[in-house]
Amino acid sequence: MLSASPATSAPKGSPRFDNRIRTKRKGWLAPSVENRIDAHLSRIEAVLRLLPVTKITVETASFDLQLLKNPDISGKEYQEGEQLGFWNIREYVLCRDGHVCQHCYGRSKDPVLNVQHLKSRRMGGDSPGNLITLCETCHKALHRGEITLKVKRGQSFRAEAFMRIMRWEVLNRLKASHPELEVNNTYGYRTKHARIANDIANSHCADAFCIAGNLGAERLSEFFFQKQTRRNNRPIHKLSILKGGLRKRNQAPYEIKGFRLFDKVACQGEEGFIFGRRSSGYFDVRKLNGTHISAGISYKKLRLLEKRQTYLIEIRKEEALPPLPEGRGLRA
Known part of the structure; x- marks a missing residue:
């Protein structure tokens, strides 16, 4: 008769699901x-x-998933009238559909988006499963009877789950x-x-x-305005070794003429940051939005204002953004 040893006697070092970090620590995130x-x-x-x-x-x-699932939910947050509920549903449907027309998928090049009922409001209501995103061109063609929608009612909330993880955390x-x-x-x-x-x-x-x-x-x-900079501190940046034990250098020195990458400097009467450097002492100076102040200026014409930090800080004037290319209401 043959006998088998217990499963617990697996060879040392064999892979086990118990060793996975997600099973060890509750709430693990990537x-x-x-x-x-x-x-x-x-x-x-x-x-x-x-x-x-x-x-x-x-x-x-962008939207309240709890309110979408239960429109009758109570509390002070939900006692501000039906108009807020309308904005919530509309924002959810646009986000769910990726702000893309679900009939032509952008082929019409029409930037105006509408939220359309699949069934009439009387028959299907304003629930997200009865709504779909259409561009203005397809929306008008639908009401003229020129096109027919192939999408069926009912979509899950699965696509929004990952987006919400970080924000709630x-x-x-x-x-x-x-x-x-x-x-x-x-x-x-x-x-x-x-x-x-x-x-x-x-x-x-x-x-x-x-x-x-x-x-x-x-x-x-x-x-x-703040922007986080890279640190270049990964082992791959430190362990690129050539024959003879020499470290590989495919970039300019860390510091040139007293200036380093992402130092804040005064350049041509403006404040900017060093985004590129050359061993000859010429630098690429830009604003944090990428605007060039000078693509190649000598270190002699720069004045150091602040050494590089993890977060670069820039004072900006507030400017209004263009309106979103979307329709303003639910239409049927």
């Missing part, structure tokens, strides 16, 4: 997601060190690290509704202003 979360939290902590903040509001998503970590502060969440459709209702020009600063909720405050015309 390193790329963790990096984005840490970047957001570090900027919030920087503001908290400078200003006497008493309340934090985080825009967690930021909110929950803020609540845990700052129990002394009031930490709330809001949604993009509420922000957009507040901006339009108060006739505020579309911009990233305007959205932040509406998220804060103090719509009577006096606004500034400038804001601080």
Whole structure:
């Protein structure tokens, strides 16, 4: 008779699912997601060190998935009239469909988007499963009877799950690290509704202003813009060794004539950052939006203002963004 040893006597070092990090630590997130979360939290902590903040509001998503699933949900957030519910549904449908016409998929080149009922509002209601994104061209052709939609009613919320992971994690970590502060969440459709209702020009600063909720405050015309820089600190950057033990150098030296990559400098009467360097002492100086101040200027004409940091800071004038190329309402 043959006997078998227990499964627990597997060879040492054999792969096991118990060794996977996701089974060891609850709440594991991919390193790329963790990096984005840490970047957001570090900027919030920087503001908290400078200003006497008493309340934090985080825009967690473009739409409220809970309200979509249960339109009868109660609470002060849902007692502001039917118009807010309309904005929530519309933003969800546009985001779900990738802001692309679901009939021609952009072939018409029409930038105006409408949210169309698959069945009439009386028969199918305003639920997301009965709505679809159509461009203005296809929308008019549908009502003229020239085209027929092949899409059926009913779509899941699966596509939005990953997008929401990072945003909710930021909110929950803020609540845990700052129990002394009031930490709330809001949604993009509420922000957009507040901006339009108060006739505020579309911009990233305007959205932040509406998220804060103090719509009577006096606004500034400038804001601080920050950009995170790469560190080049991975082992692959350190261990490229040639024969003879020499480290491979396919780039200019780390520092040239007292200047380094991403140093903030005064150049031709403007403030900019070094985005490129040459061993000869000539530098590529740009704004953080990529605008060239000089593509190749001598170090003799530069003045160092600030050594490079992980986050580069630039003062910008607030400018209104162009309106989104979308329709304004649900149409049937």
